[in-house]
Amino acid sequence: MARMGLWQLDRAKQKLALQAEINEHGQLPALGNDSLARTQLQADEQAYRPITLTGHWVPGATVFLDNRQMQGRPGFFMLTPLRLATGDAVLVQRGWAPRDQRDRTRLPQVPTPDGEVRVTGRVAPWPSRLTQLGEDAPGPIRQNLDREAFAAQQGLSLRPLSVQALAPMALGGVPQDDGLLRDWPQPAVDVAKHYGYAAQWFVFCAMIAGLYVWFQLIRPRRARA
Known part of the structure; x- marks a missing residue:
């Protein structure tokens, strides 16, 4: 004991x-597309640094992680890959949306534009894994997300990290209000x-x-x- x-x-x-x-790391200069990590070692060194990326969403690959809380409320983490100019992609944790209490399968209506967007956030580890029974079906609502399996399902080359968005995305230089919360939990709280x-x-x-x-x-x- x-x-x-x-x-x-x-x-x-x-x-x-x-x-x-x-x-x-939050006080270091912001990273950009050209300096984004390509290996796991580089990703570990860049963890929690500010970053500003430009690219195009892959809307058909959007995933909603279930049973995620923010401000004490249950809901979804909305994840969408952002395709970079190099052809590969990085997973963006776009924010949190509440779950419909009457219909658990109803997805939040969040706009995902087709044009080039700018995402401001910080480099973060892959979304944490929760305990689950069995494996998730390959649908939009999942309990956990395996990077290699997800990349194979979507035919994407994913960088070995993710990005937590800290502000609404900008389309054509103008921030777009998407209604998502971004009060990401801090590990020392x-x-x-x-x-x-x-x-x-x-x-x-x-x-x-x-x-x-x-x-x-x-x-x-x-x-x-």
Whole structure:
């Protein structure tokens, strides 16, 4: 139990370090199409840096990740590949939309224009994977998204990263209001819970130590006395 408490403290330390890295990389100059990572190693080095991309949406490849929360509400993360001038594409996490409570299969109506768009955001890891039973059907609503399988299904060459949009896309230089929320969760926000779990484990550890001393040492001596 003491080891579990130390593990929780280590998890909090990791999240604080990640948040510090996000803050540091967020102050670096914005990347562009030409400097976008092509390898996983480059993607790791560019994580959380600002980026501005231009390209064309691949609307037929839009995916809605289900059971994703923002501001405490359930809904979808809307993902659409952005085809670059080089012919390959990068997955853009365009934002969050609420789910229809009466019809779970009803998709949010978000415009996806045909012209060249400019996306302002930050480099981010591939969307996190949630626990699920079985595999998703190849439809627009999914629980998780595997990069290699998705690229093969859509016939795309995807860069080894994704981009979290931080502002509405711009079409012809004019921002387009799409109604999506972009209050992306920060990894260090829930650090307090790790400190709370660690305190619980240490309390359990102290209780067991106290009970051992009482039943194995003090009580037998009192009985003999």
